[in-house]
Amino acid sequence: MSTNNVILEVKNLKQFFRVDRKTTTRAVDDVSFKIFEGETFSVVGESGSGKSTLGRTLIRIYDGVAGEVEFMGKKISGKLDKETKHFITTNMQMIFQDPMASLNPRKKVLDTVAFGLDVNKLVSDPVERKNKVIEVLKSVGLSEDHINRFPHQFSGGQRQRIGVARALVLKPKFIIADEIISALDVSIQAQVINLMKKLQRELGLTYLFIAHDLSMVRYISDRVAVMHLGHIVEMGTVDDVYNHPMHPYTKSLLSAIPHPDPDSEKKRKRFVYDMSTIIYNDSHMVQLSDTHSILTTDKDFELWSKGDYSLSLK
Amino acid sequence: MEENRILEVKNLQLSFQLDVGTNHVIRDISFHLNRGETLAIVGESGSGKSVTTKAILGLIDDNGAVEEGSILFRLNKNGKEEIVDLLHSTKSFMQKNIRGSKIAIIFQDPMTSLDPTMTIGNQIMESMLEHKLVKSKKEALERTRNLLDLVGIDHPDKRMKQYPHQLSGGMRQRIVIAIALACEPDLLIADEPTTALDVTIQSQILELIKDIQKKTGVAIIFITHDLGVVANVADRVAVMYAGKIVEEGLASEVYYDPRHPYTWGLLSSIPSLDGKEEEILSIPGSPPNLIHPPKGDAFAYRSSYALAIDFEEVPPMFKVSETHFVASWLLHPDAPKVEMPDVLKKRLNQYSHSKEV
Numbered sequence: 218m219s220t221n222n223v224i225l226e227v228k229n230l231k232q233f234f235r236v237d238r239k240t241t242t243r244a245v246d247d248v249s250f251k252i253f254e255g256e257t258f259s260v261v262g263e264s265g266s267g268k269s270t271l272g273r274t275l276i277r278i279y280d281g282v283a284g285e286v287e288f289m290g291k292k293i294s295g296k297l298d299k300e301t302k303h304f305i306t307t308n309m310q311m312i313f314q315d316p317m318a319s320l321n322p323r324k325k326v327l328d329t330v331a332f333g334l335d336v337n338k339l340v341s342d343p344v345e346r347k348n349k350v351i352e353v354l355k356s357v358g359l360s361e362d363h364i365n366r367f368p369h370q371f372s373g374g375q376r377q378r379i380g381v382a383r384a385l386v387l388k389p390k391f392i393i394a395d396e397i398i399s400a401l402d403v404s405i406q407a408q409v410i411n412l413m414k415k416l417q418r419e420l421g422l423t424y425l426f427i428a429h430d431l432s433m434v435r436y437i438s439d440r441v442a443v444m445h446l447g448h449i450v451e452m453g454t455v456d457d458v459y460n461h462p463m464h465p466y467t468k469s470l471l472s473a474i475p476h477p478d479p480d481s482e483k484k485r486k487r488f489v490y491d492m493s494t495i496i497y498n499d500s501h502m503v504q505l506s507d508t509h510s511i512l513t514t515d516k517d518f519e520l521w522s523k524g525d526y527s528l529s530l531k
Numbered sequence: 532m533e534e535n536r537i538l539e540v541k542n543l544q545l546s547f548q549l550d551v552g553t554n555h556v557i558r559d560i561s562f563h564l565n566r567g568e569t570l571a572i573v574g575e576s577g578s579g580k581s582v583t584t585k586a587i588l589g590l591i592d593d594n595g596a597v598e599e600g601s602i603l604f605r606l607n608k609n610g611k612e613e614i615v616d617l618l619h620s621t622k623s624f625m626q627k628n629i630r631g632s633k634i635a636i637i638f639q640d641p642m643t644s645l646d647p648t649m650t651i652g653n654q655i656m657e658s659m660l661e662h663k664l665v666k667s668k669k670e671a672l673e674r675t676r677n678l679l680d681l682v683g684i685d686h687p688d689k690r691m692k693q694y695p696h697q698l699s700g701g702m703r704q705r706i707v708i709a710i711a712l713a714c715e716p717d718l719l720i721a722d723e724p725t726t727a728l729d730v731t732i733q734s735q736i737l738e739l740i741k742d743i744q745k746k747t748g749v750a751i752i753f754i755t756h757d758l759g760v761v762a763n764v765a766d767r768v769a770v771m772y773a774g775k776i777v778e779e780g781l782a783s784e785v786y787y788d789p790r791h792p793y794t795w796g797l798l799s800s801i802p803s804l805d806g807k808e809e810e811i812l813s814i815p816g817s818p819p820n821l822i823h824p825p826k827g828d829a830f831a832y833r834s835s836y837a838l839a840i841d842f843e844e845v846p847p848m849f850k851v852s853e854t855h856f857v858a859s860w861l862l863h864p865d866a867p868k869v870e871m872p873d874v875l876k877k878r879l880n881q882y883s884h885s886k887e888v
């Protein structure tokens with residue numbers, strides 16, 4: 218974390234989806250957090266916990282049903298004027314999970330990467346346009362030779378680099394990376410993570426990094442929020458969350474990470490907790506330290522802080 | 532074939548015909564599987580893991596051709612054992628006697644193996660009835676209940692009436708496993724069965740697979756791109772790269788004493804437990820195009836440990852122990868002594884295992 222300037226502040230954000238007349242999915246249910254300039258703030262949780270909806274609501278793919286979002290000192294929730302929309306697209310970008318699905322198969326890399334420049338009418342000169350694309354391709358480890366190729370001519374890891382290049386071409390300050398490594402081989406995941414770290418160092422970027430896999434997240438993050446059923450249930454520094462987890466959901470996620478160590482795996486006992494015993498509607502955020510907080514009820518908190526998780530096992 | 536073996540793949544070479552040329556996808560691989568054990572086949576996407584399993588099942592795509600090799604399988608027919616070569620068996624023989632009955636497969640995406648229009652119960656019973664394993668509907672129902680119990684699904688009678696879309700992803704994979712086990716196969720092939728699942732569900736499915744093996748004694752080939760995942764289930768591990776097996780050994784040998792630079796790369800790219808390292812070592816570049824396979828050791832082009840000979844000649848399998856084999860010139864007696872990356876060495880030292888040594 219380079220400074221303590223807040224770049225994004227989210228207060229009581231909600232985004233619901235109407236399933237039918239009787240049911241509504243509370244995909245993001247009253248979520249609040251801050252992201253500091255230059256840091257990587259990760260959101261982890263199992264599929265369906267609301268991570269993508271959170272990212273999409275922040276970047277205004279969805280409008281959000283309630284809550285306030287302030288980005289670089291500007292309010293970006295509620296009704297937006299043209300200027301604010303432009304402000305968001307040029308400063309905030311999102312990269313998606315499936316590199317193939319998010320790239321147009323009939324478009325050359327040059328046009329894919331230049332897309333943001335084109336729609337925002339940021340360059341008029343084709344030579345300048347091409348040079349900008351080449352520059353950004355180089356920064357993600359691709360080269361000039363690649364500009365006239367199509368997505369299917371690249372490996373999964375390379376396609377994800379194209380996705381990163383496309384987001385970077387507008388020189389945003391803030392990037393939402395939604396499961397960008399989930400579809401890649403482990404060996405290639407490390408490449409992409411290292412690339413993201415390098416770009417962050419060089420360009421001073423701030424990341425909201427979304428993932429369901431906790432093991433890679435540890436490397437890239439400064440702070441981590443754990444999401445479950447639309448709620449942030451635990452939030453803190455990497456050390457808080459990985460070394461001193463308190464919420465049973467966090468504990469069960471950590472305990473499920475497989476280790477490449479056969480002897481210890483054979484002896485390992487997984488942490489199990491019946492999550493259905495937790496009632497989030499009665500819960501509130503409890504601050505465990507300056508940096509560490511969990512969502513809990515007073516009763517659960519009393520037990521959990523004594524290390525007692527037996528209640529759920531009945 | 533040795534008495535304790537159930538499967539033996541010998542010198543398999545297989546290619547696909549494409550407009551742009553011949554894709555040499557499996558380039559002389561050999562491995563075996565003992566009764567009741569789990570062999571993990573690990574490698575990056577495109578290394579040939581799925582094609583290998585398709586060859587075992589006799590499901591090679593039409594543009595594919597076997598160039599060499601044999602796949603011997605110990606077929607147990609009403610208590611009588613005979614050895615058959617699956618690679619040179621007819622389609623109808625495979626269909627009638629092998630696939631789904633003696634050898635079953637589960638895939639990454641449970642939905643590809645499930646019929647959305649059919650109830651869970653009927654899908655499980657279908658193959659039992661087809662292979663005449665049960666005499667009556669009543670017997671089939673009874674067996675289905677037991678199977679659902681075995682794969683950890685409660686309220687079997689209620690579940691049997693449900694359709695796949697009414698179940699969660701983890702539950703669906705359990706059903707797929709139940710279907711695979713319906714005919715009591717001798718060999719179960721699991722092709723990335725947990726890759727699409729959340730970690731907590733993944734660990735439950737891994738537990739389940741282990742448990743089933745204990746109870747039924749089925750031999751398992753477990754395919755994955757992530758060495759981290761199989762530490763808990765594998766008895767032996769075969770590491771595949773660009774259509775070849777580059778390292779093979781007992782799990783303890785491959786995890787604690789890896790010798791091939793590619794295995795080093797795979798292990799180093801798994802984030803460590805303490806996460807203290809600044810950078811994770813990644814394997815640079817990407818796997819080669821096998822329409823024009825590189826000369827020599829295909830991994831040399833991505834390896835910082837490559838020797839001059841790696842670019843000239845394919846390394847043979849060097850023997851490290853009775854059970855541990857490595858295809859790398861680094862194991863030649865005249866090769867310079869090189870050590871695995873420091874990061875990996877440190878990490879291996881931390882593991883509980885090393886304390887006992």
Ligand SMILES: Nc1ncnc2c1ncn2[C@@H]1O[C@H](COP(=O)(O)OP(=O)(O)O)[C@@H](O)[C@H]1O
Nearest residue numbers: 234242244262263264265266267268269270271
């Ligand atoms: N566009 C949508 N319409 C209706 N429901 C949705 C939509 N997007 C997401 N949901 C639902 O919202 C919940 C959270 O989904 P999502 O944000 O995609 O979770 P995650 O990214 O953590 O997997 C899920 O129950 C999902 O089915």
Ligand SMILES: Nc1ncnc2c1ncn2[C@@H]1O[C@H](COP(=O)(O)OP(=O)(O)O)[C@@H](O)[C@H]1O
Nearest residue numbers: 547554556575576577578579580581582583592
């Ligand atoms: N029908 C086919 N025609 C041409 N190439 C194929 C065909 N099927 C598979 N391949 C190629 O064979 C290689 C190995 O594929 P596969 O066994 O699926 O890899 P994985 O190790 O990821 O399971 C890949 O390069 C794939 O593109």
Ligand SMILES: [Mg+2]
Nearest residue numbers: 268269270396
């Ligand atoms: Mg998502």
Ligand SMILES: [Mg+2]
Nearest residue numbers: 580581582722
């Ligand atoms: Mg495959």
